[in-house]
Amino acid sequence: YNPRPISENGKELSRLIQEEATYICKAMDELETFRKKPTLLREYCSKLHEIENQADDVYEFFITKLFEEEKDCIELIKIKEIMHELEKTTDAAEHVGKILKNLIVKYA
Template structure:
């Protein structure tokens, strides 16, 4: 019989669940941003930034709790890494929204909405995985699916690049849009890194 990890880890699992929910909120905001008229972007970007600050606070709370905990459900460095990788997801979404606003990029290519949809699927899987961290071995399906989504996101990203460079846009416009699209691609990669951090915990516990 396995010894349950729940008692010692309850507070950690709670904090990770909170970050998972934060990320879910961030992705919804991102989808709204992508569809919104330009006039609404400044306000939506401000809301994303507030959410990024909240995610920073939650990450900080995990690290503080780590400082104070004598017993931890996993290796300290794995908790640390998972928190850092989750933070990366929000950072990239915030950067995408911020750059799109700063650069006044005008209408976004249709592929950006597809990127946002894929991030949404990854966020839902991640948010659902966080409350189940006590049994990391049972999260194999989550890890596999997020990896598949990242592969899909790669395809969408490459098609977007191809479209950006098709000669219809001038170079400065391409550079601006590419910065936005690159941040969303980095967010998809970051979801994969979160899943890898979870999987790496599962491998250690095997």
């Protein structure tokens, strides 16, 4: 897309995705032992949900501000699309957490 630099508010979504990835990795490490002690896995799933909610807030604030401040329509579309894809990534990470919670219910 070759957009202009994205503001710090926009970069916050990337940091949240990185945090979600860390929790997913930790959750994967728990899969071998979660049947005996599901507490940690359940905690990681909750964290994924919390981070996704935080990411929704960041995304909504960023998009609102983008539409208020960006005057170049093409640039607005570019940045909006990039941010939308990042937001979808946070949704996907939360979906992983939901699947893991289902595993806890079924096998723990």
